[in-house]
Amino acid sequence: MTQEELFKKLIAHSKEYGFVYQSSEIYDGLSAVYDYGQNGVELKNNIRQYWWDAMTRLHENIVGLDSAIFMHPQTWVASGHVGAFNDPLIDNRDSKKRYRADILIEEWIAKQEEKIEKEVAKASKRFGDSFDESMFRQTNPRVKEVQAKIDVVNARMIKALDANDLAEVKRIIEDCEIVCPISGSRNWTDVRQFNLMFDTKLGSVSDEANTIYLRPETAQGIFVNFLNVQKTSRLKIPFGIAQVGKAFRNEIVARQFIFRMREFEQMEMQFFVRPGEEMKWYEYWKEKRMQWHRAMGFGDDKYRFHKHEKLAHYANAAADIEFNFPFGFKEVEGIHSRTDFDLLNHQKHSGKKLQYFDPETNESYVPYVVETSIGLDRTFLMVLSAAYAEEKIAKEDGGEDERVVLRIPPALAPVKLAVFPLVKKDGLPEKARAIMNDLQVDFACQYEEKDSIGKRYRRHDAIGTPFCITIDHQTTEDDTVTIRYRDTMLQERVQATRLREIMEDKVSIRKMLMSIR
Numbered sequence: 335m336t337q338e339e340l341f342k343k344l345i346a347h348s349k350e351y352g353f354v355y356q357s358s359e360i361y362d363g364l365s366a367v368y369d370y371g372q373n374g375v376e377l378k379n380n381i382r383q384y385w386w387d388a389m390t391r392l393h394e395n396i397v398g399l400d401s402a403i404f405m406h407p408q409t410w411v412a413s414g415h416v417g418a419f420n421d422p423l424i425d426n427r428d429s430k431k432r433y434r435a436d437i438l439i440e441e442w443i444a445k446q447e448e449k450i451e452k453e454v455a456k457a458s459k460r461f462g463d464s465f466d467e468s469m470f471r472q473t474n475p476r477v478k479e480v481q482a483k484i485d486v487v488n489a490r491m492i493k494a495l496d497a498n499d500l501a502e503v504k505r506i507i508e509d510c511e512i513v514c515p516i517s518g519s520r521n522w523t524d525v526r527q528f529n530l531m532f533d534t535k536l537g538s539v540s541d542e543a544n545t546i547y548l549r550p551e552t553a554q555g556i557f558v559n560f561l562n563v564q565k566t567s568r569l570k571i572p573f574g575i576a577q578v579g580k581a582f583r584n585e586i587v588a589r590q591f592i593f594r595m596r597e598f599e600q601m602e603m604q605f606f607v608r609p610g611e612e613m614k615w616y617e618y619w620k621e622k623r624m625q626w627h628r629a630m631g632f633g634d635d636k637y638r639f640h641k642h643e644k645l646a647h648y649a650n651a652a653a654d655i656e657f658n659f660p661f662g663f664k665e666v667e668g669i670h671s672r673t674d675f676d677l678l679n680h681q682k683h684s685g686k687k688l689q690y691f692d693p694e695t696n697e698s699y700v701p702y703v704v705e706t707s708i709g710l711d712r713t714f715l716m717v718l719s720a721a722y723a724e725e726k727i728a729k730e731d732g733g734e735d736e737r738v739v740l741r742i743p744p745a746l747a748p749v750k751l752a753v754f755p756l757v758k759k760d761g762l763p764e765k766a767r768a769i770m771n772d773l774q775v776d777f778a779c780q781y782e783e784k785d786s787i788g789k790r791y792r793r794h795d796a797i798g799t800p801f802c803i804t805i806d807h808q809t810t811e812d813d814t815v816t817i818r819y820r821d822t823m824l825q826e827r828v829q830a831t832r833l834r835e836i837m838e839d840k841v842s843i844r845k846m847l848m849s850i851r
Contacts, residue, residue: 341660376748389576396574401555412683420527429517492644500525530583548582557676574605599710606701616671625850632720648675667708674700740798745843749799750777756806766805
């Protein structure tokens with residue numbers, strides 16, 4: 335099965351089992367807008383809670399905020415979004431498809447890097463333990479040639495984007511002989527800039543209404559409340575403000591399911607530090623955030639850092655945490671050193687001082703900021719991508735069966751445990767209901783008695799339920815039940831009175847948090 339086929343199956347699975355639906359589907363849907371179903375909203379809530387607890391519970395100097403979506407329009411002038419929040423887009427005349435020009439070039443660079451990795455892998459296999467990868471990369475003619483092409487194209491792209499030289503961006507696409515993925519042609523239009531902000535009107539009479547924007551990021555709500563939070567919480571630098579909320583971008587090129595959407599949710603933390611100490615904290619948060627991701631248990635090799643060569647207008651350092659999705663390594667989180675750009679500009683445009691008085695140095699200054707910004711929807715897709723598996727399993731008669739399973743970490747699973755009476759008679763449903771009623775206050779539970787026990791197991795494998803509890807005739811004799819484990823399909827007999835204790839240990843988010851504190 336190809337990665338593309340896997341991704342299509344994942345999308346179909348998300349709909350079939352109540353994770354994600356196309357928004358307004360009965361009206362043929364709305365492009366790049368999605369709704370979360372009954373299992374999707376639970377998974378999303380659990381991921382959000384894991385992030386929130388990791389930020390605000392494990393760090394005494396980080397507090398939360400929930401700022402409004404609507405903000406004064408000058409906010410976005412000060413932040414630079416009104417003048418500079420654009421994407422360079424290019425159309426292919428044959429396929430009629432539109433692409434981000436910089437992404438086309440970055441994907442070309444990624445393909446060249448894949449060529450180098452293949453050469454390295456072949457050489458490593460050929461030379462075995464004696465292989466010196468660093469020396470090979472420096473001396474192999476083929477590798478050096480491809481790397482030189484990458485360096486030239488990367489430098490040209492950064493220079494062109496910094497100068498807003500759209501004609502040069504198109505020339506790079508032409509020089510690299512980049513083709514449209516749909517038509518296979520190089521019949522490109524000129525590159526144009528599109529502003530990504532949605533605007534609307536604030537006011538009761540259209541002629542008198544003011545233009546305001548749906549926020550394209552949540553960070554600015556933190557910056558304009560910086561002093562309010564600092565003074566009311568009496569925090570000393572360094573300290574952070576965390577926020578989860580909706581953001582909106584008019585993505586012209588929106589694709590790859592929920593990876594790139596027009597309405598999405600961000601989990602951001604702005605960490606305020608002394609000027610000159612930002613790089614120390616930048617490195618600290620890079621490591622901390624990677625620990626958070628790895629604690630989910632999907633494998634360290636699934637992640638990598640990608641350092642930004644072209645920096646945003648507010649940054650002096652930036653790196654992405656990328657995850658290996660079915661469509662390749664893509665960004666799920668950004669760590670940025672934003673300097674004092676935002677606070678200085680809000681101070682300038684508002685006329686209000688946004689300075690912190692440092693009692694240790696006895697001076698006032700505008701703090702520098704280190705940001706961690708993670709997409710909740712992308713993290714949701716990351717969890718589904720890593721958890722999805724199709725397996726062949728042996729049957730008792732010697733044949734084979736298949737199952738689809740979501741190996742979601744138990745602490746994040748939408749349903750933590752399912753309670754099944756083996757049959758719908760002999761008092762088993764009543765006993766199962768009693769157990770269900772006892773556990774559902776503490777855990778997200780589901781009760782099922784329809785279909786065979788095997789079909790019920792399969793349904794819960796497909797939505798990622800880590801534990802299924804079966805009540806059978808032996809339960810009525812000795813008050814024991816069977817716990818069936820999703821990942822191994824092994825079963826364990828335990829006392830019903832121990833279920834809460836056992837489940838608390840197995841589905842608690844505590845273990846994940848303890849591993850990163």
